[in-house]
Amino acid sequence: MKRIAILGSTGSIGNSTLSICESYPERFSVATMAAGSNIDSAFAQCLRWKPKVISVAAESHAEALRARLTSAGLETIEVVHGAPGTVRVATHPEVDFVVSAIVGVAGLEATYEAVKAGKSIGLANKECLVAAGELITAEARRQGKPLLPIDSEHNAVHQCMRGGRMDEVSTVWLTASGGPFLHTPKADFENITVEQALNHPTWKMGRRITIDSATLMNKGFEVIEACRLFNIPPAQVKVIVHPQSTIHSLVEFVDGSILAQLSVTDMRLPILYALTYPDRIESDLKFNVLDLKRLDFAAPDLDKFPCLRLAYEAAEAGGTKSIALNAADEVAVAAFLEGQIGFSDIHFTIKTVLDETSTKHPESIGKVLLCDAQARQLAKEVIVRKGTRSVTKVLAH
Amino acid sequence: MKRIAILGSTGSIGNSTLSICESYPERFSVATMAAGSNIDSAFAQCLRWKPKVISVAAESHAEALRARLTSAGLETIEVVHGAPGTVRVATHPEVDFVVSAIVGVAGLEATYEAVKAGKSIGLANKECLVAAGELITAEARRQGKPLLPIDSEHNAVHQCMRGGRMDEVSTVWLTASGGPFLHTPKADFENITVEQALNHPTWKMGRRITIDSATLMNKGFEVIEACRLFNIPPAQVKVIVHPQSTIHSLVEFVDGSILAQLSVTDMRLPILYALTYPDRIESDLKFNVLDLKRLDFAAPDLDKFPCLRLAYEAAEAGGTKSIALNAADEVAVAAFLEGQIGFSDIHFTIKTVLDETSTKHPESIGKVLLCDAQARQLAKEVIVRKGTRSVTKVLAH
Numbered sequence: 202m203k204r205i206a207i208l209g210s211t212g213s214i215g216n217s218t219l220s221i222c223e224s225y226p227e228r229f230s231v232a233t234m235a236a237g238s239n240i241d242s243a244f245a246q247c248l249r250w251k252p253k254v255i256s257v258a259a260e261s262h263a264e265a266l267r268a269r270l271t272s273a274g275l276e277t278i279e280v281v282h283g284a285p286g287t288v289r290v291a292t293h294p295e296v297d298f299v300v301s302a303i304v305g306v307a308g309l310e311a312t313y314e315a316v317k318a319g320k321s322i323g324l325a326n327k328e329c330l331v332a333a334g335e336l337i338t339a340e341a342r343r344q345g346k347p348l349l350p351i352d353s354e355h356n357a358v359h360q361c362m363r364g365g366r367m368d369e370v371s372t373v374w375l376t377a378s379g380g381p382f383l384h385t386p387k388a389d390f391e392n393i394t395v396e397q398a399l400n401h402p403t404w405k406m407g408r409r410i411t412i413d414s415a416t417l418m419n420k421g422f423e424v425i426e427a428c429r430l431f432n433i434p435p436a437q438v439k440v441i442v443h444p445q446s447t448i449h450s451l452v453e454f455v456d457g458s459i460l461a462q463l464s465v466t467d468m469r470l471p472i473l474y475a476l477t478y479p480d481r482i483e484s485d486l487k488f489n490v491l492d493l494k495r496l497d498f499a500a501p502d503l504d505k506f507p508c509l510r511l512a513y514e515a516a517e518a519g520g521t522k523s524i525a526l527n528a529a530d531e532v533a534v535a536a537f538l539e540g541q542i543g544f545s546d547i548h549f550t551i552k553t554v555l556d557e558t559s560t561k562h563p564e565s566i567g568k569v570l571l572c573d574a575q576a577r578q579l580a581k582e583v584i585v586r587k588g589t590r591s592v593t594k595v596l597a598h
Numbered sequence: 599m600k601r602i603a604i605l606g607s608t609g610s611i612g613n614s615t616l617s618i619c620e621s622y623p624e625r626f627s628v629a630t631m632a633a634g635s636n637i638d639s640a641f642a643q644c645l646r647w648k649p650k651v652i653s654v655a656a657e658s659h660a661e662a663l664r665a666r667l668t669s670a671g672l673e674t675i676e677v678v679h680g681a682p683g684t685v686r687v688a689t690h691p692e693v694d695f696v697v698s699a700i701v702g703v704a705g706l707e708a709t710y711e712a713v714k715a716g717k718s719i720g721l722a723n724k725e726c727l728v729a730a731g732e733l734i735t736a737e738a739r740r741q742g743k744p745l746l747p748i749d750s751e752h753n754a755v756h757q758c759m760r761g762g763r764m765d766e767v768s769t770v771w772l773t774a775s776g777g778p779f780l781h782t783p784k785a786d787f788e789n790i791t792v793e794q795a796l797n798h799p800t801w802k803m804g805r806r807i808t809i810d811s812a813t814l815m816n817k818g819f820e821v822i823e824a825c826r827l828f829n830i831p832p833a834q835v836k837v838i839v840h841p842q843s844t845i846h847s848l849v850e851f852v853d854g855s856i857l858a859q860l861s862v863t864d865m866r867l868p869i870l871y872a873l874t875y876p877d878r879i880e881s882d883l884k885f886n887v888l889d890l891k892r893l894d895f896a897a898p899d900l901d902k903f904p905c906l907r908l909a910y911e912a913a914e915a916g917g918t919k920s921i922a923l924n925a926a927d928e929v930a931v932a933a934f935l936e937g938q939i940g941f942s943d944i945h946f947t948i949k950t951v952l953d954e955t956s957t958k959h960p961e962s963i964g965k966v967l968l969c970d971a972q973a974r975q976l977a978k979e980v981i982v983r984k985g986t987r988s989v990t991k992v993l994a995h
Contacts, residue, residue: 457884458860462855481852483853497891500888
């Protein structure tokens, strides 16, 4: 029985993980969980899963949840909160495997502490590799424990890499659906609306990641994640557009052989893979090969999707540059979603922040969080400045 | 330094193997070789590779070659001939790895003896698995030595299988180009000419295998080979048409993940893979992923290509049925190439022979050869009978 901690239990990956635990009750138990501020969901999950510990966002949430658990006769479930609570959930002695799926830098510290505590990790949190990849992968290597990627691309790469040794890999090819604007002429990018950008062709995801897919910045983050996770330079990580999203990624070996991984587009599959690695177990997540029909591929257009180029630059520089890339992108995407800036301004904002960010290598998670906060602040200033300039421009006409 | 025996050195796989040896002189040496009756080629290969032993077809060939080697000051090269000569080449104590690439049943005995002698084997000879698969794979398992497939499909399967354990494989998907008649209506199959059938869209190969590709019988043989090589039942080996022949095969695992192997269509790559396994080494046999463009897939049409169905039946029955399948096909294809029978008569001939073949499991290579000879004789009789019937039919009009 593998005892699991789920960081981000009420989110999409959290729910998919619980669905896997539901399907294999003889293999997986939910030991601890970290929810957010949705106490209704947290309470329902406690009723169903009876974890030993649950962490919620703030003290007020903890009090509310504790009261409801007591009424339900579940007062033995320990309720904790905040960052220390998440760390407690992630490092609990009765946890074997941590699914790290809290969105944003909030998941960083707990994941790092889980790695330090010698837990096996299933990584769905982007920031762990983009912002703190050097620190976390170094610690995992020290612990000799796997960091198993829970996203379709890196999970595919992980699977394909089993076809050879790490030093036999020549190139990792990440596939990109191309997003909703694959065929949109560059001239029309200025006028892309929030609604258009949220309309992703193949995956249903959260709002930020959907916009990041539309700018290809998400693929850029994945380039950085691949570099950190597999310890390879950015020149060996390439992107190929594949609109059907059937092949989730490819690995090219030095002899010229290329392995590709295909499957349904369902996050439960990479979660199951991570939870059972190095074994595989029977699932109903089947893709019918006879339904393949037609697969298309094309080179990505870096002129139309300059965010991808920024990501390569940040991947090369590493350290604070990739922290700033992620932080500035999050702020810029939020501003776009709120109608404060246009679609093309996302790139402008991030590029300006990167230009003003030094190349340093933060030596602790605390420093990572500090750099992240500074980059966010800077991004907000850039957006205000840009807004002012736009207003000036409009007024000048 | 890996010391190699090449059975079939003057053929296509033999020459590709020598080309690999040429590219990696520090890794591979040619210890022994078995040529056929082309003494010019055998002599040229002796000059270049100076093997310890070379075997040729008949005593007369051996004498001719010996004389030329003596004139060239190479009288230390031992020249042997016939079946015992090939066995000597395959089992020579200074051989580490045997490339089994003699076409037809002639390669059977020597390959089996090489396996018994504990050599690692690179298998390019179809008959070793189709006709004698049970015997040879059982012996290889006893010896604990690998049988590495040297053909694009099974080599691809071998690579993909590294992504999991054998008992985690649910289905092997062999890709088929579909041959030149993929889009030909069934009604036109009666009138297919030899020239049309020899015009294969993606691979340049020998005449028999090209016709076998046109009937999909070649894919049928590969189904049997996969069953024997990977010890899986026919129901777990499926065929998918993929006209570009870029994906060489796929392996589906029980969790629903599918791995596929892609590469250039160049036999040197599977040869290199087999010679270096479990390592991979740098080669210039590169496929550019950005050139993928478009891949198509479709289910095979068993009504148009009934030979494939025959192969599944033979795979299921095993033993003498698969021996007869191969023998009858070889005779029928030869008769087609000589204009004795029509394209659709290939299937009729094989089916008739299979119907008249009992289900037995031959317990020795000698018995395999006997069954093979009987099936050939029967196939010839069927062709004569059929010819007689056709003449009768024509005369009746």
